[in-house]
Amino acid sequence: MVDAKQVRFIIGVIGNVISFGLFAAPAKTFWRIFKKKSVEEFSYVPYVATVMNCMLWVFYGLPVVHKDSYLVSTINGVGLVIELFYVGVYLMYCGHKQNYRKKILLYLLGEVVSVAIIVLITLFVIKNDFIKQTFVGIICDIFNIAMYASPSLAIITVVKTKSVEYMPFLLSLVCFVNAAIWTSYSLIFKIDYYVLASNGIGTFLALSQLIVYFMYYKSTPKKEKTVKPSEVEIPATNRV
Template identity: 50%
Template sequence: MVSPNQVRNALGIIGNVISFGLFLSPSPTFYRIIKNKSVEEFKPWPYVVTVLNCLFWMLYGLPVTHPNNILVTTINGIGLGIELIYVAIFLFYSSGTKRQKVLGTLIVEVIIFAVVLVLTLKVFHTTDARTIFVGVFCVIFNCFMYFSPLLAMTQVVKSKSVEYMPFLLTLTGFLNGLCWTSYALIHIDWWMVVPNGLGTLSGIMQLVLYGIYYKRKSNTSNEVELPTKMATEV
């Protein structure tokens, strides 16, 4: 008989695979930046915010914070590396104010994470207390990352076209949220259930919009920047 822990681990592995795909989804954007040797009008902020989000979830999944959640740490560690590559590409091909703003934001993020890390290890002495403290930051920054999907949904409604919301990316984002929600429900972890539940709901809303506006899709195909999905809504 399959135990709940085995099911949970299986869901975590599947979630890692899906999340890895989502982390790679913006790669065409950065290929274009490299090819054109210009950041053009692309915005770096979704990727910059994801860096801090990954750092918090890496800390959350460590045994010193929340035991038996190492799969959360592994995928966010991988995601952190990928996001840093994206940001490095943006910095390399940007200049002036754009570069300064990104560098300044990264410095602030490092300071914020360092403070949270020190407080977690020095002030809170039980895993339960550390889980709550770090979990609050994880949920807050996950919520910030919902702005991209919401903006995409707004564009769909205004334009009555789904060209701004690619179906495969939308479906994968929904499955990612559903997978991690199921993972978190096996051993109830509200700090994971809340953001992933919101991610699942967001995915459902986007799929419904896609179904409504798909037939109205414009015959003209313009290249647009893909919205960054929350790769690990955990």
């Protein structure tokens, strides 16, 4: 008979697979950058921000902070490698935007220093396990909720234009499935309130994006499909 812990593990593995798909989503953008040898007008901000998010969740899932959450660390560890690869490609081909290279390196340095400070405070200043989880969990949730909310910014444009042209349906759909899976994971066996908080809110946000999409889908002017940077540069920024 399958017990709650095994069910939680199975759902966590499914969540890892879906999250990997989200991490891989921007690959099309970076293949385009590689072929053109230029970053064009693609923004580096989402990828640099995701590096920070992944580092935080890797630390949160370690036994020193939260026991029985190693699946959170594994997928974000994979995500961290992928996002660093994306940033590396961006650095390689942003030659015509030299100031970008300096900014990116400074942002990455700031993120590493910030995470190092969080790790040191958690390990050497905070002694209580519950307070450790709370401290790291709240910081992780702030970043995760912000990333879940980023596609929702398109809702304003959709309502104003009555067109879903600039709302990526597939991203919202996969975000919804991903958030729902990790919400389920957090509720089984041992409730993980911090994974639950950000992914519960993320489920609601992604669902609202899908509702708006279907509300305005029919009113969207039909024209030849073109690929725009604004449609493909948004990475899957929510994995846990």
